Amino acid sequence: MKLGAFSISLNVKDLAVSRAFYEALGFETMGGDMSHNYLIMKNEQTLIGLFQGHIPANTLTFNPGWDQNAGEVADDWDDVRAIQTKLQEAKIELSATCDTSTEGPAYIMLMDPDDNAILIDQHR
Secondary structure, eight states, X not given: OOOOEEEEEEEOSOHHXXXXXXXXXXXXXXXXXXXXXXXXXXXXXXXXEEESSSOSSOEEEEETTBOTXXXXXXXXXXXXXXXXHHHHHTTXXXXXXXXXXXXXXXXXXXXXXXXXXXXXXXXX
């Protein structure tokens, strides 16, 4: 299964404080919008999403069809609907599913055995 680009999405209390902290660690803003209470930050190949008021807990995030620069990969990637089907066939419980009759952006969510949230969020 090809899950795409990986990042950690952090539920932050104060976006400006978190931004300054991660900038001190060498991260640079590569996306997002302070006015919408989220930023995507990058340090080399490491991606961190900072979300104030958007997610209930820290979440492992995968973006099918994207590389670590939010660029589209070649045609050899797994659509989130195909990933959903494979997980369901493997009897993995999903906390959010997508409509398999659609195309384009969609997401699914699941929890790992230790209750860590996993978001598979397709933007293309």
